[in-house]
Amino acid sequence: MYGSIRGPSPAAVGRSARCAGARPEGGALWSPGCSAEAHATWQAEIEMARRHAAGFALAELSRGRSRFTDEPFSLRWIYTHTIEEYARHNGHADLIRERIDGFTGE
Numbered sequence: 001m002y003g004s005i006r007g008p009s010p011a012a013v014g015r016s017a018r019c020a021g022a023r024p025e026g027g028a029l030w031s032p033g034c035s036a037e038a039h040a041t042w043q044a045e046i047e048m049a050r051r052h053a054a055g056f057a058l059a060e061l062s063r064g065r066s067r068f069t070d071e072p073f074s075l076r077w078i079y080t081h082t083i084e085e086y087a088r089h090n091g092h093a094d095l096i097r098e099r100i101d102g103f104t105g106e
Contacts, residue, residue: 053078 053075061072098104 056075058076058079059074061074062078063072065072
């Protein structure tokens with residue numbers, strides 16, 4: 001069994017908070033330094049997740065349980081849920097970009 005998901009590391013939260021709402025000269029919401037920092041934080045979180053999942057089969061069940069069904073999660077469910085969340089956020093970002101630049105996909 002693998003452990004329950006603990007969320008981002010405290011260091012990652014601190015780094016993210018430093019860049020949230022940053023407005024360097026020119027009025028940009030996100031500075032190049034914050035982008036590099038966010039990417040490094042993301043990569044570190046991916047590596048931590050890989051270490052936590054290493055050695056477990058996709059069908060193995062977690063100790064943690066759903067707050068809705070009280071059922072444990074499989075590693076496969078966690079991966080699928082993560083992919084769904086990335087897709088959802090990418091879709092939101094695409095909608096925002098379309099409103100800014102006016103270009104839509106094919």
